[in-house]
Amino acid sequence: MPVPVSYPSQTQAAVIGAGPAGLMAAEVLAQGGAGVTVYDAMPSAGRKLLMAGRGGLNLTHSEALPVFLARYGEAMQHLATAITALPPDNLRQWSEALGQPTFVGSSGRVFPKAFKASPLLRAWLRRLDSMGVQFELRHRWTGWEDDGRLSFQAPDGKRVVDARATVLALGGASWPRLGSDAAWVETLTAKGVRIASLRPANCGxxxxxxxxxxxxxxxxxxxxxxxxxxxxxxxxxxxxxxxxxxxxxxxxxxxxxxxxxxxxxxxxxxxxxxxxxxxxxxxxxxxxxxxxxxxxxxxxxxxxxxxxxxxxxxxxxxxxxxxxxxxxxxxxxxxxxxxxxxxxxxAPIARAISTAGGISFSEIDADFMIRRSPGTFAAGEMLDWEAPTGGYLLQASFATGAAAGRGALRWLSELESSK
Known part of the structure; x- marks a missing residue:
């Protein structure tokens, strides 16, 4: 039996999931000076983002922020701070800085002028690379070791990683062939984390x-x-x-x-x-x-x-x-x-555009840290919220990813100051 290998890198933060929420968390962490490695079970990053781009990549919506926030229903109170910190206008500026200017369609929806996801994703990955963000693909997260280290199934066998902060951004249960298969539900449930049952949203x-x-x-x-x-x-x-x-x-x-x-x-x-x-x-x-x-x-x-x-x-x-x-x-x-x-x-949840249910907001603090797992943060569709199509899904994924990244930075800062 092969011996598990621990990465001897300077990784301070591990981001698990290379979708919109995970990549945004990685960017925020890297901007804050953290060493970041992004892990994903798929052979390439951003697969679900590319799928969303097949319809034009509806990044966000142009309506007034109070109306925009109301689209999240009961979850609005939990998402408002994160979205207000990264509102639609700021997300458009972020896209512009990646060389992907946006426009407002007749319905008020916001799209990149290129009207697809691949140019934005390529530019984003180049930016992350320039910031020192590392990627470990074909690494499927399988939970924690008894000593708290992260465990992955990699192409060459089991790998364990000692990260000082972790952001989980593993998606919901829709389009599992793109990587979001909700295997994390069993792992977190075993730690006592309360999870609302996953249900299809924006579905047939x-x-x-x-x-x-x-x-x-x-x-x-x-x-x-x-x-x-x-x-x-x-x-x-x-x-x-x-x-x-x-x-x-x-x-x-x-x-x-x-x-x-x-x-x-x-x-x-x-x-x-x-x-x-x-x-x-x-x-x-x-x-x-x-x-x-x-x-x-x-x-x-x-x-x-x-x-x-x-x-x-x-x-x-x-x-x-x-x-x-x-x-x-x-x-x-x-x-x-x-x-x-x-x-x-x-229609089956695997064909739904998005997922309802997920980690209860009572299980995370204001920094999006899972209370039962200090140093572990969660973002994106793993959380218990849903929204209609129209830019609200990606906006909340980006915003909660950024919020979890900021929370992880604070955690790392507190660890450093306690030495």
Whole structure:
């Protein structure tokens, strides 16, 4: 059996996880004069950041900070200090300093002008290299040795590392093939750290489509629709999948839909296919005689509905035992702008954009240090928060990474002063 090797480096701080939170923690630590080594189980850094960049890399949002902070719901009180210390404007300046200027899109979302993640990540890694940050890739963290040293499974066997401060930034449980597989949950639970169960966030949902609808409309979008659940309504686009529904508008309601399904086994999502038309105006359009047209062709022309929208109407009507063509104009108009779709489950967490749940904020102090493990800090999606898409996910990851880095610096300073 090979003997575990301890790194004889000057490493004062170990950052475990080379995603946005971990890299930001490493930058803050290095700026503060600490020797930093970043460990990651994957062969390269920032894999999930690159995945996020496939959609344009929505770094943050331009709305006023009080509105921005409210997007984090119950976690706002725990994240406000970190985000206020690294607010959206500062994050944009940080990106600019890396040679990646940003712009504000029509929705208020902020993107790099390059509209992708790879140029920013390359520039960031060059900056970290110039600051002396070391990287040890293909190193999977497996917990602590009995003497408190960090344990890793490396390509050449077990490695142990003696770090004076550690920042954990291992992500949640979504997209595990990119490195965030939540294996840390068992490790921290064994130390008595309270962890809220990990759940999919910004996720899709399952629907019991008929075979006919599924085969015909899988992959088709519903554009310009409005989704309603309870008192909440959002506008956007929905994608029909083989298993159910996905898309930005669905994600915006996903936390409430998820909780309803967990509580009662289902949730009724209402879809307005023509949300810009008042009921009376839509009813007037549907009062036009059909003539010799097929019902679907007449409905397409009269209400300006897509084939997928008409298919959804027919799917719901058939499920309720009614013929769509038997409805008079007023009930048909009501149905078009409130199509009830029964969601019966959640898409797998591995396909979710992000994760809810994680380390309870009661387990960490104001410096993001885990109380049960002095000198160990946590950041990013490991913490118990969630947010909608729109720049809020990356912003909080960057901000909590920076906060954990500052906390680790203070810890190192206190250790030095106590000598």
């Amino acid at each position: 949902f399952t629907v019991a489509w008929s075979d006919v609808f599924r085969d015909r409309f899988e992959g088709h979008p519903l554009k310009g629709v409005a989704l309603s659940f309870g008192s909440r309504t959002v506008r956007g686009e929905v994608m029909i999948t083989r298993a159910g529904l996905e898309g930005g508008a669905v994600y915006a309601l996903s936390a409430h839909l998820r909780d309803a399904i967990v509580s009662s086994g289902q949730a009724i999502l209402r879809i307005a296919l023509r949300p810009d038309l008042q009921l009376n105006a839509l009813t007037e359009r549907l009062a036009v005689p059909k003539g010799k047209q097929s019902f679907s062709n007449w409905l397409r022309k009269a209400a300006h509905l897509s084939p997928a929208g008409i298919g959804l109407l027919q799917e719901v009507a058939i499920a309720s035992g009614n013929a769509l063509s038997s409805l008079s104009p007023a009930p048909l108009a009501e149905l078009i702008n409130a199509v009830p779709v029964k969601l019966n489950g959640l």
